Amino acid sequence: MSRLRPEPTSGWTAFVAWGFCGTLWTVSAISFAGLFVVPLALVLSWLLFRYAMDRRDAVGLIAGVAAFLIFVGLLHIADTPCPQSGVLIIPAGAEGSVSCGGLDSFPWLASGSLLLIIAFVLYWLVRHRHRPESSTHIH
Numbered sequence: 001m002s003r004l005r006p007e008p009t010s011g012w013t014a015f016v017a018w019g020f021c022g023t024l025w026t027v028s029a030i031s032f033a034g035l036f037v038v039p040l041a042l043v044l045s046w047l048l049f050r051y052a053m054d055r056r057d058a059v060g061l062i063a064g065v066a067a068f069l070i071f072v073g074l075l076h077i078a079d080t081p082c083p084q085s086g087v088l089i090i091p092a093g094a095e096g097s098v099s100c101g102g103l104d105s106f107p108w109l110a111s112g113s114l115l116l117i118i119a120f121v122l123y124w125l126v127r128h129r130h131r132p133e134s135s136t137h138i139h
Contacts, residue, residue, distance in 0.1 A: 014048070014057035015123060021045055024063020056126040063119035069112030076103040 002076035028034035052058070079102025082088065088100055 002051050008054040009058060013087060014052045014054065015060040015063070017044070018052070018058050018060030019047055019064035019119075020071035021048060023068045024064070025061070026065045026068040056123075058118055058127060059123040062115055062122065066112045066119055069115065071112075072103070073105040073108030073112060076105040076108070079103055079105060109117035 002104045015137050021041060021044045024044060028038045028041050031037075048058070081102060081104045082100035
């Protein structure tokens with residue numbers, strides 16, 4: 001009887017898997033739905049720690065957090081947050097009702113985009129920093 005065992009992985013596949021893991025942990029941390037996501041995050045984390053060949057791919061966790069932030073920002077991109085002053089200014093020529101509410105998507109999109117850039121740059125740095133030197137040296 002053969003056992004079902006994941007193949008060891010490295011590179012972009014592992015980076016994306018770590019990213020998905022980072023997204024699960026982010027959902028677990030900031031959402032009520034996270035209560036149901038924690039077991040999946042734990043299992044995926046255990047699998048990645050056990051079968052990922054290169055721990056440097058774990059930089060994908062940062063990309064996973066970034067992906068969640070960008071997702072939330074995109075969900076609320078059409079929202080018009082209410083002003084902190086509590087006074088809503090009606091634009092000239094506006095007819096009908098004017099309303100406000102929801103999240104300001106800019107901080108979510110900006111922080112997610114910045115984290116995603118950091119994750120890719122950091123991943124590139126850690127993957128290219130330890131490249132083996134060429135074995136052809138002229139003496």
